[in-house]
Amino acid sequence: MSESTSKMIELLPGGYYIPGSTNIGIITEKTFAGTNVYMVDSGTTEIDAEYILSILDDFFAKQGRKYKIKAIINTHGHTDHAGGNLYLQKKTGCQVWISKLERPYIENPELQAADIWGGTPPHEIQTAYFRPQPSKVSKIINEDVKVRLSGGNTISFISLPGHSFEMTALVYTDKEGKKVVYAGDGIFTRGELSKHWIPFMLNPFKFMKALEKLSELENVEWCVPGHGDCIHKNLSETIEMDSLAILETKQLLLNLISEGRKTSGELLKEVADLNEIKLGFGQSVLIRSTLKSYLAAMHDMGLIKVVIENNTFYWCKA
Numbered sequence: 324m325s326e327s328t329s330k331m332i333e334l335l336p337g338g339y340y341i342p343g344s345t346n347i348g349i350i351t352e353k354t355f356a357g358t359n360v361y362m363v364d365s366g367t368t369e370i371d372a373e374y375i376l377s378i379l380d381d382f383f384a385k386q387g388r389k390y391k392i393k394a395i396i397n398t399h400g401h402t403d404h405a406g407g408n409l410y411l412q413k414k415t416g417c418q419v420w421i422s423k424l425e426r427p428y429i430e431n432p433e434l435q436a437a438d439i440w441g442g443t444p445p446h447e448i449q450t451a452y453f454r455p456q457p458s459k460v461s462k463i464i465n466e467d468v469k470v471r472l473s474g475g476n477t478i479s480f481i482s483l484p485g486h487s488f489e490m491t492a493l494v495y496t497d498k499e500g501k502k503v504v505y506a507g508d509g510i511f512t513r514g515e516l517s518k519h520w521i522p523f524m525l526n527p528f529k530f531m532k533a534l535e536k537l538s539e540l541e542n543v544e545w546c547v548p549g550h551g552d553c554i555h556k557n558l559s560e561t562i563e564m565d566s567l568a569i570l571e572t573k574q575l576l577l578n579l580i581s582e583g584r585k586t587s588g589e590l591l592k593e594v595a596d597l598n599e600i601k602l603g604f605g606q607s608v609l610i611r612s613t614l615k616s617y618l619a620a621m622h623d624m625g626l627i628k629v630v631i632e633n634n635t636f637y638w639c640k641a
């Protein structure tokens with residue numbers, strides 16, 4: 324086995340993944356002409372996409388089979404999951420599938436940066452990381468869509484909003500009912516949480532609710548998260564840890580606000596200091612956006628309230 328071939332790891336017959344800073348799922352379907360490939364996410368850049376193609380070329384050359392990428396299925400529209408789309412579309416003519424609410428983010432990538440910034444962002448947030456090249460969507464996925472593959476295998480979808488508007492996990496089920504779940508950023512591993520204790524969230528409480536959906540899945544052999552190591556069979560420990568991280572940040576915000584009214588900027592600094600997070604430009608924007616989502620949800624739950632005094636917007640005890 325060559326080095327690059329060994330980088331495509333089989334989890335179930337027909338269900339593979341390519342580990343990387345963003346994990347790429349590969350589902351194969353044998354046909355008369357060769358093999359159809361359904362790819363889950365496409366990496367951050369053209370270089371990632373080129374690397375993925377080289378691994379696929381090697382893998383199928385060794386088997387003496389032709390292959391065709393039928394579709395890239397994006398779990399969501401963030402650049403680190405969809406940044407390789409355009410390169411692969413140009414190179415192979417493959418389709419791109421994504422959920423309805425994520426579609427605008429890859430067709431009009433300037434929305435991503437504006438969304439995270441909360442207005443028109445400065446040039447630091449207009450980089451390729453926040454603003455990928457646009458790709459063209461061919462099909463909308465949702466929980467009603469099921470793809471029947473040859474050999475009795477299927478692909479289905481679970482909507483997991485929270486990290487983004489309509490994060491969607493892909494479930495590959497083999498003919499015996501065993502599953503590989505390609506969860507994108509619908510779950511964060513222990514390793515990822517230790518690096519980013521406050522991962523980006525559009526709605527942390529919806530994220531927690533979506534985790535329940537993952538915990539209800541049966542016969543999961545493997546779960547491939549968007550980042551970090553795959554999880555074997557038992558997702559409950561990771562799900563508990565993700566929920567705990569969210570509840571801890573919520574409690575920290577409540578404690579800080581109960582000390583006295585605070586602005587969003589003050590809360591960002593105190594949360595970062597207490598969690599020993601050193602904020603750079605990008606991270607301060609991502610965590611600021613995430614904390615604003617926590618605060619808005621906690622406000623709507625009646626846990627905190629807003630006071631505007633002397634033209635200053637404060638979060639206060641309810």
Ligand SMILES: [Zn+2]
Binds near residue numbers: 399
């Ligand atoms: Zn993401």
